[in-house]
Amino acid sequence: MLVSIVVLGIVGVRMLLAPAAPLPPPSNVADACTIREERPGWYKATRRAARKWEVPPTTLLAIVWRESSFRGQVRPPRRKGWWIFKGKPISTAYGFSQALDGTWDWYVEDTGTDGARRDDWDDAIDFVGWYMDKSRDKLGFAGIDAREHYLAYHQGHGGYRSGRWQRNERLKKAAAQVDSQMRLYETQLFECDALHAAERTLRNTPLPKMRPGTLYASPHPRQKPERVVAEL
Numbered sequence: 001m002l003v004s005i006v007v008l009g010i011v012g013v014r015m016l017l018a019p020a021a022p023l024p025p026p027s028n029v030a031d032a033c034t035i036r037e038e039r040p041g042w043y044k045a046t047r048r049a050a051r052k053w054e055v056p057p058t059t060l061l062a063i064v065w066r067e068s069s070f071r072g073q074v075r076p077p078r079r080k081g082w083w084i085f086k087g088k089p090i091s092t093a094y095g096f097s098q099a100l101d102g103t104w105d106w107y108v109e110d111t112g113t114d115g116a117r118r119d120d121w122d123d124a125i126d127f128v129g130w131y132m133d134k135s136r137d138k139l140g141f142a143g144i145d146a147r148e149h150y151l152a153y154h155q156g157h158g159g160y161r162s163g164r165w166q167r168n169e170r171l172k173k174a175a176a177q178v179d180s181q182m183r184l185y186e187t188q189l190f191e192c193d194a195l196h197a198a199e200r201t202l203r204n205t206p207l208p209k210m211r212p213g214t215l216y217a218s219p220h221p222r223q224k225p226e227r228v229v230a231e232l
Contacts, residue, residue, distance in 0.1 A: 029070045033188050104116075147175045154175075
């Protein structure tokens with residue numbers, strides 16, 4: 001009897017200490033309104049990150065859509081192993097944002113967010129906003145150019161500057177898909193999120209025209225806008 005109680009106690013403690021099972025992706029990851037309805041916490045965190053880093057929430061969502069399909073524990077495929085031994089993953093990318101180990105360490109050090117995790121939505125979406133902010137400062141991007149932001153996100157700032165991506169048709173196609181998905185998210189959120197529609201209308205800045213294979217001539221400023229400080 002005593003043994004049974006001890007065993008049950010140990011099992012109970014393990015269940016309490018065990019991490020919660022990760023939330024599955026929304027039922028339709030291509031629909032921003034479904035994401036908003038089924039994962040309200042994720043959507044609120046996305047809007048917080050968008051305000052914090054002054055980037056469109058739809059671009060944040062589109063990058064995660066392409067990188068992980070909203071799966072928090074996904075890793076890249078492994079290299080071929082020998083017999084029963086699995087090969088190592090082709091990169092250290094992990095989580096919603098598919099951030100590499102080194103880039104994630106940079107984010108943690110730069111923002112002071114010790115304990116941040118790539119499989120935590122709030123942390124991962126903040127990382128994407130942070131990286132877009134870095135791309136804006138280092139490469140001069142406007143905040144809404146989803147295609148160029150994804151190319152820099154995938155290749156890194158140095159890789160983007162080198163221009164090697166211009167010979168990579170698969171990558172350019174993926175970047176065009178991110179841009180297209182961002183535009184679809186924009187259209188959807190106009191219908192189901194009055195706050196997003198109001199903010200977009202107040203900005204009154206049209207999306208740049210799509211010109212596949214070339215850089216965008218964005219109507220947005222090429223540098224990060226200065227914060228407006230209210231007078232007392």
